Amino acid sequence: MFTPPGAARRGGTGPHRGNGIRSGEGRYGWLFTAPAIIIIGLFLVLPIFLALWVSVSDWSGLGSPVNSQVGFVGAKNYQSVLTDGGLAEQTFGTSIRNNLWFVVFVVPLQTALALFLAVQVNRRLLRGRGFFRTAFYFPSVTSAVAITGIFLFLFASSGAVNQIIAALGGTGPTWFADSRGVFHIVAGWFGVDNNPRALSGTALLELSWWDWLSGPSVAMCVIIILVVFTTSGTFMLLFLAALQNIGAEIEEAALVDGAGPFRTFFGVTLPMLRPTLFTVLTLGLIGTWQIFDQIYILGGGKPANTTLTPAFLAYQTSFKNLNWGDGAAISFILFAIIVVLTVLQRIILRDRGNKERLDKPMARLLRNENIRSNGGAL
Amino acid sequence: VNTTALPAEVSVATTATLKTPQEIHRTGHRSAWQRYHLGQILSYAMLIIFAAIYLYPFLVALSGSFKTDADATANPLQLIPRDWSFAAYTRLFSDVPLPLWAMNSIIVTLVVTVCRVFFDSLAAYALSRLNFRGRAVIFSSLIAVMAVPNVVLLIPRFLVLKQFGMYDTYLGMIVPLIIDAGGIFIMKQFFESIPVSVEEAARIDGAGIFRTFWTIVLPMARPALVTLFILSFQGSWNEFGHFIVSTQSPGFRTLTTGIASLFSGQLGSGNQFPLKLAAAILMTIPVAVIFFIFQRKIMNTTSGGEKG
Numbered sequence: 183m184f185t186p187p188g189a190a191r192r193g194g195t196g197p198h199r200g201n202g203i204r205s206g207e208g209r210y211g212w213l214f215t216a217p218a219i220i221i222i223g224l225f226l227v228l229p230i231f232l233a234l235w236v237s238v239s240d241w242s243g244l245g246s247p248v249n250s251q252v253g254f255v256g257a258k259n260y261q262s263v264l265t266d267g268g269l270a271e272q273t274f275g276t277s278i279r280n281n282l283w284f285v286v287f288v289v290p291l292q293t294a295l296a297l298f299l300a301v302q303v304n305r306r307l308l309r310g311r312g313f314f315r316t317a318f319y320f321p322s323v324t325s326a327v328a329i330t331g332i333f334l335f336l337f338a339s340s341g342a343v344n345q346i347i348a349a350l351g352g353t354g355p356t357w358f359a360d361s362r363g364v365f366h367i368v369a370g371w372f373g374v375d376n377n378p379r380a381l382s383g384t385a386l387l388e389l390s391w392w393d394w395l396s397g398p399s400v401a402m403c404v405i406i407i408l409v410v411f412t413t414s415g416t417f418m419l420l421f422l423a424a425l426q427n428i429g430a431e432i433e434e435a436a437l438v439d440g441a442g443p444f445r446t447f448f449g450v451t452l453p454m455l456r457p458t459l460f461t462v463l464t465l466g467l468i469g470t471w472q473i474f475d476q477i478y479i480l481g482g483g484k485p486a487n488t489t490l491t492p493a494f495l496a497y498q499t500s501f502k503n504l505n506w507g508d509g510a511a512i513s514f515i516l517f518a519i520i521v522v523l524t525v526l527q528r529i530i531l532r533d534r535g536n537k538e539r540l541d542k543p544m545a546r547l548l549r550n551e552n553i554r555s556n557g558g559a560l
Numbered sequence: 561v562n563t564t565a566l567p568a569e570v571s572v573a574t575t576a577t578l579k580t581p582q583e584i585h586r587t588g589h590r591s592a593w594q595r596y597h598l599g600q601i602l603s604y605a606m607l608i609i610f611a612a613i614y615l616y617p618f619l620v621a622l623s624g625s626f627k628t629d630a631d632a633t634a635n636p637l638q639l640i641p642r643d644w645s646f647a648a649y650t651r652l653f654s655d656v657p658l659p660l661w662a663m664n665s666i667i668v669t670l671v672v673t674v675c676r677v678f679f680d681s682l683a684a685y686a687l688s689r690l691n692f693r694g695r696a697v698i699f700s701s702l703i704a705v706m707a708v709p710n711v712v713l714l715i716p717r718f719l720v721l722k723q724f725g726m727y728d729t730y731l732g733m734i735v736p737l738i739i740d741a742g743g744i745f746i747m748k749q750f751f752e753s754i755p756v757s758v759e760e761a762a763r764i765d766g767a768g769i770f771r772t773f774w775t776i777v778l779p780m781a782r783p784a785l786v787t788l789f790i791l792s793f794q795g796s797w798n799e800f801g802h803f804i805v806s807t808q809s810p811g812f813r814t815l816t817t818g819i820a821s822l823f824s825g826q827l828g829s830g831n832q833f834p835l836k837l838a839a840a841i842l843m844t845i846p847v848a849v850i851f852f853i854f855q856r857k858i859m860n861t862t863s864g865g866e867k868g
Binding site: 206207208209210211212213214215217218219221222224225226227228229230232233236246247248299302303308309312313314315316317318319320321323324325326327328329330331332333334335336338340341342345346411415419468471472474475478479481493496497500501506509510513514516517520521524 | 603604606607610611614615617618620621624632633634636637679680682683685686687690691692693694695698702705707708709710711712713714715716717718719720722723724735736738739741744768769770773794797798800801804805815816819820822823824831833836837839840841843844847848851855858859
């Protein structure tokens with residue numbers, strides 16, 4: 183029934199020549215994968231090498247980046263962003279600062295909220311389970327553009343959110359125009375104002391300690407809420423799948439044995455969710471560094487560059503300021519950040535002894551491919 | 561909120577295994593029954609509040625799109641417009657080239673989705689079923705390629721499109737999107753889960769490799785194809801970054817890039833909220849329809865659902 187393995191290789195001469203059913207597989211194998219190989223090669227691998235070249239060249243944007251006029255400048259573009267002490271470095275530092283605070287707020291919030299919602303809608307005796315799951319997941323399927331537009335309306339200075347705040351007796355900020363960092367605001371309540379001397383020294387990337395410790399700006403807080411709103415549903419589904427795999431029996435056994443509800447959750451359920459928790463944290467860490475669409479629509483870093491992120495800065499530097507070398511360099515620094523975070527996460531994951539097969543987290547990741555396309559907000 | 565919810569969780573779980581609430585009630589464990597009842601009410605109240613928070617933005621947007629500019633600005637919270645106005649929708653078709661944007665979105669989404677479903681499954685079939693040299697290398701390269709974030713590719717893709725003369729063309733908008741390594745992975749996972757015997761029978765009966773794939777394997781892979789269809793449709797309909805870097809002429813604007821230009825105020829003075837909200841609502845309808853058609857499938861979170 184089967185021809186020997188060698189026949190598959192020789193089978194390249196045509197499907198009718200060999201009599202085994204494995205004949206012709208070599209040819210068809212390459213034929214079937216050819217479209218994928220060509221497109222990924224031309225629009226993914228080749229672009230990366232071209233951009234690597236641009237990041238070490240002085241290409242001005244005119245003509246092709248691979249002509250004899252374009253010179254090799256070594257690490258100059260990387261230096262201007264990382265060490266030269268100029269405006270480029272300061273802007274890059276600001277974008278890193280903004281994105282760090284964004285990560286620090288979004289990742290724990292979206293993870294906790296997603297876990298909480300998943301536990302709630304996983305209850306067997308819940309009526310309207312389908313309705314609640316749909317309600318929590320729906321924001322995840324809509325486009326970042328539409329949601330951002332709706333948030334522009336909700337958080338307008340006389341918008342819905344500020345009217346609710348006013349009804350509760352407060353005064354809402356002008357969300358999108360407020361560049362004050364939330365920790366600076368809190369410090370102001372305690373009389374610590376603009377740049378105390380102890381923190382005024384330059385720390386890193388041309389920003390002072392005071393600037394690094396600003397926290398997200400009020401405008402950035404809106405983006406944090408927006409992203410948590412759109413990603414929590416997706417991650418809820420991941421947790422829900424894991425909870426359903428665990429089943430209710432183990433929790434029930436713990437409860438019958440007299441463990442309290444908190445102990446059951448933190449002592450039994452949560453440890454069993456650890457692989458999923460790591461997946462969600464990894465996806466969160468990677469995704470939060472990719473936020474682009476929302477920043478673009480909200481005015482590209484306004485106010486005062488406090489919503490600027492490295493992903494948008496790379497775009498802006500190249501396409502608006504036409505400084506292609508710097509822009510490409512920022513892209514690769516961002517890529518390096520994401521790779522380092524992923525590797526770190528892998529190492530931690532391995533240390534904890536979670537020997538999940540590669541396929542499983544990968545399959546989850548793919549199921550949620552939409553987060554990546556959703557403006558990278560995930 | 562959290563603390564009030566958990567007792568309910570517990571009593572639900574315990575009563576479910578031990579006795580039904582009615583049984584407890586009958587046998588006279590009054591306090592347990594009351595606790596169960598109170599917990600139920602509290603946790604439902606909390607879930608309803610959360611659902612309201614998640615749905616309210618969409619409801620407010622929908623009602624806002626039927627308001628007049630002044631009404632939307634002054635009463636953003638009101639769910640029923642004071643006086644109904646369809647001006648926003650009329651203007652979308654007269655003052656704004658929405659039909660053109662929609663047309664572009666439809667063209668790009670259809671071509672990308674059809675190509676992606678076909679070419680991804682074709683490649684996945686070869687990688688999971690056909691024995692050929694280099695298969696392992698191709699597969700591991702795909703996995704490596706998947707790790708590259710889309711945002712990092714914006715500038716590189718622009719450079720290549722420009723180099724190939726595909727910048728500002730439909731070709732440049734579509735071709736880079738028609739293969740998705742993630743989709744290949746999903747299909748490969750699925751093909752590996754179906755028994756090989758049916759295909760072998762077909763091959764022995766003399767069917768060629770492509771015919772076996774097309775008439776035997778693909779119909780069996782329907783669940784995975786649907787998953788891939790949903791992901792591709794949603795992904796390309798909502799795509800933004802790639803269109804920003806692959807086009808510049810207004811004629812190539814899609815709903816995402818076109819409406820984004822509306823939001824960043826390229827339409828003149830005033831906040832014009834109803835118009836913007838109407839645009840956001842209209843662009844959400846197709847993905848919402850797909851979502852509700854395949855809702856059960858998308859929300860199916862059992863482990864089998866992961867494979868599609």
